[in-house]
Amino acid sequence: MRKALLPALITIATLLLVVRIFYLQVVDETLKLKSENNAIKKKYEYPERGYIYDRNGKLLVANQASYDIMVIPREVKNTDTLEFCQLLNITKEDFIKKIEKATVYSPRLPSVFLSQLNKNEFAAFQEKIRKYEGFYFQKRSLRDYEVNFGANIFGFITQVNEKLIEKNPYYNSGDLIGKQGVEQSYENLLRGIKGVKYLQKDKHNREIGSYKSGKYDTIAVQGQDINLTIDAEIQKYGEELMINKRGGIVAIEPKSGEILALVTAPSYDPGILVGRQRSKNYTQLYRDSIAKPLYDRGLLAEYPPGSPFKILTGLVALQEGVIDYNTTVFCNRGFSYARGRFMGCHCHGGALQLHRGIFESCNSYFATAYMKTINKYAKPAYAVDVWSNHLKSFGLGQFMGYDLPIGKRGLVPTSKTYKRMYPNGGWRSTAIVSNAIGQGEVLMTPIQLANMMATVANEGYYYTPHIIKKIEGIPIESKFTTKHTTTIDKKFFKPIISGLFDVYNLGTARGLRVEGIEICGKTGTAENFTKIGGVRVKMEDHSIFVAFAPMNNPKIAIAVMVENGGYGATIAGPIASLMIEKYLRHKITRVDLEKRILATSLQGRYAKLGGLSETVKLQLKIADSLQKLKTGTPKKVLLTTDTIKEKKLASQSNEKPKYNK
Template sequence: MQVINDTFKLKSENNAIKIQYEYPERGYIYDRNGKLLVANQASYDIMVIPREIKNLDTLEFCQLLDITKEEFIKKIEKATVYSPRLPSVFLPQLNKSEYAAFQEKIRKFQGFYVQKRSLRDYEVDFGANVFGSITQVNEQIIKENPYYKSGDLIGKQGVEQYYEEILRGVKGVKYFQKDKYNRLIGSYKNGKYDTIAVQGEDINLTIDAEIQRYGEQLMVNKRGGIVAIEPKTGEILALITAPSYDPSILVGRQRSKNYTLLYNDSIAKPLYDRGLLAEYPPGSPFKILTGLVALQEGVIDEQFTVFCRHGFSYARGRFMRCHCHGGALQLHRGIYESCNAYFGTAYMKTINKYVKPSYAVDVWSNHVKSFGLGQFMGYDLPTGRRGNIPSSKTYKRIYPNGGWRSTAIVSNAIGQGEVLMTPIQLANMMATVANQGYYYTPHIIKKIKGENIDPKFKVKHTTTINKEYFTPIINGLFDVYNLGTARGLRVDGIDICGKTGTAENFAKIDGKRVKLEDHSIFVAFAPKDNPKIAIAVMVENGGYGATIAGPIASLMIEKYLRKKITRTDLEKRILERSLRDRYAILGGMKEANAIESTPKDTIQKYKETKTNTATDTTKKSN
């Protein structure tokens, strides 16, 4: 038919279509008070269509872009493997001056063209773990989601990943016809199918930029996490991981190099969000739940008394080391002096209430889980951990032959044993106590321009503990600052309820557990009446809870409520306090308290350091 009439042949030669994308700006990111945190800046990618490269002066091309011939060959080979006919990124993220120099000579480089995009422009040097970053899509993403093409950018980690579809906007598309010589001959069907790019939606985070920045400053030369929540709403006020980094280093041509350095830092792990991922034994703050469950189960009341003597606690045949002042303790004093004897006894009475320990453990476990523990919390960030709240299934695995009693698992009472929590779970626990029995799912989105936030963040979650039992617990937490373990951390004019914690930390050496420096933990909320902030602070290998974590919590609370600091003595102490030497000695150890292997010489250095520190402290005390 084509021999007789060449109409179809001509149409075939003329209807080759070139698709050109127009990339929108990503939505801007603001804090809860309208402060701009993340904007955009122009960026330019050099794109290549391998089949269209002709008469290229490779040497001039490489010199202009400051790349080697080997790099050029490698990039062309990679692009050809992807597709010889379709465009792919040859060199991403040129700045304005690099683009200008290349644009002057682009006519000489057939097969190459420039694609304009926008990159993030960070207005602050903190919050990297909150924002996440944007990076080029890989082949797997392209296969799974047809929206993305080679060279497209996508959010990775943080709010950039979770709210990707809202922030990215919608690409514009233009269709052009080309003739058989690959020359553009005009718009396809007069632009009938062309679309305009739509900019991404702006969002406001629940984060308060000032306390986020301040918290990161306080955590310099330390490792751990801080999470602050507004109790009445579940809004995350601060989400801090340490060590952190300036988010701007993951923008531009050096992004890949810098990301590799961060990724390969196996000791500091700056990409590891300790506020969401690190699971720690919560230590003494867990006594709050032990007391609440015991009150709810009716095995204790405010007058229930336990006797603690000579620095050790005796609870029905089980010795537990205790640091309180001893004597007869009731609930109030048991809380503010953090008595192991009291809460160990309360826990065993809870378990012993029922004939079957397995049933009793599940009763206890269900009460604790009603605070959002031992499970994914459902917040709007792409990463997290469940933590661990043991149940009867846990102990059936540990004790397959049965025979266990409350004395075998009493460590749970003081936040050790099998209990693990993340800092955000600890903060949510305190928000729940501040609310006297309810919480809202923690979230980081406050407002999306033109849209509503997920309705699940407005759902009220109520615990299994009756409201009246929170009052004596809160009174005890208030006197932690007045009479107890945090009495040196008071801030005049602010009624703070808090709890110190010191979580034991072990390494496994030749099959034996070796005790390392404890983790420093502190949880709090303020004011006592009508609380506006609940906070959890975890400092790895920081020692006693009142040493580092406690002062940080007090400073963060005052900064949020007053916008200034009066406890400058605490601020100076924390800003000057560095744990770098301690981490250097412990270098190479794994996260949290489950360290499988540690060099003997490292442990020896660590022990010597602890001994010297203890000697110096004793001398100063004397």
């Protein structure tokens, strides 16, 4: 038996090899196709990318025809370079550089010589393309933006680089790919599937027809259309309210986690990153290191949360049982602690309980609640980790898992944080009491602040924020429909919500009420420090406001952060009220607030902080470029918070602001 085993194995293996070789050589002709590659030309047919709609079916992003001039370097012969360059409006030096670059990639394979020509630019060249051996055109589709807002949401389309081509065999030189925003997150769906045609060539390298009568040809499949959760109306409105300001606005539907608005300021018209001027325009935006229009402050900017953090301080203290609704704290316009140290407070003072502590935003009350939370346990390190774990159950201190390609964790300090800060130990609650009012080591992004308010509105749970609402025939990922429950009991949210409601009726936002809408909110003024010449310098405070509405059936939760905006009720608060009314009613009754915010510019303050933004220059330069894009008619103008008025404002930077804190 053993003697027969080895010959049997050899026989079986030999039979398998023979069958495989027969299949590859006789049955399967794909290897033959590859072996005949020198006589066969691949021609790709590029599909349209999927369209992008908002939550209500409004078309945001479509497509327009575009043409790439392709080159196969070794086939370029007898070219009238001067005429060729004149037709395409390039210099001879450009011609030589592009040919050299294509040759480095491959002398035998096609490369993009000149990309993204519109119909007008391509028309003149099309008539004479047969004169230029080695050149042909490839039709593609470029994005056609139907709106001039939401650039940070959409992202943009750009050519793939060589590293990506090496990693992903789907892409070839000159192919387009989505970068940033939903274009990147949903690239595999939006791009569709390329079609391929195999064309046979004769010995003179001329096309003589389809290979094998098109047996191996495939047709292009258009990309999937997608609906975003964004409400186009309030997204546009939010960007208008943030003109001449810097910061972010994030609005979320509490019951679903759907992102209704994701505003970053300054922003730009997405249409300027389409066409032959795309690279030049992108470079100018990228180099604006002052205003940073490519930096999505709603997702990336980490700020001290200020007074809105008192909501969490109160909830954790209630959960830990160190305070209740009737716990009374006396405030003498501040809180004394640790050998004469004093934390100032702007409330009216006197004896306060939880409800009044919230709507008057009393530092003394929440500093006391925080210290009781930490002092509950014998070891401060353990206590901080208990506190930290409560905060993390709100999605803080971590990537939130939303469906956009960028983000920051924020910071929720733990015992490890303070072991690094105090390597010799000895720290206790008095050393970290600033956390109580959102001014310690805690950092949050605007989307985390908005999600915090959505969680409070839901009385203890949230859904992972997301920007995709519908993809035809494809279910939404389950992680976006999975409920996340906090460590705080539901019963503790009611008194907090009651206090937030009276912020609008009796407290710091009473001047921001909208008749007929029950809004719960919290003002915030976060201290802002920077280093100048190695010295820590206090700058103008950030203006923060968080809210949700209506109180009993929340449909929108929102966070507004305005850099160097001063008190929360000055700029961020009015913006939140206006955004809420716009979403719920589709109109504005607080016209007084609207006029004031639209007229408010902080460019004078920003000029003091670090010079003028390069985006002003970009706006002037791009105005002419937009005239020539697409059909040659201007469709939109650049939308940016750094307007032409910036230079004038900078010259007036020594004037006092025209509004009061």
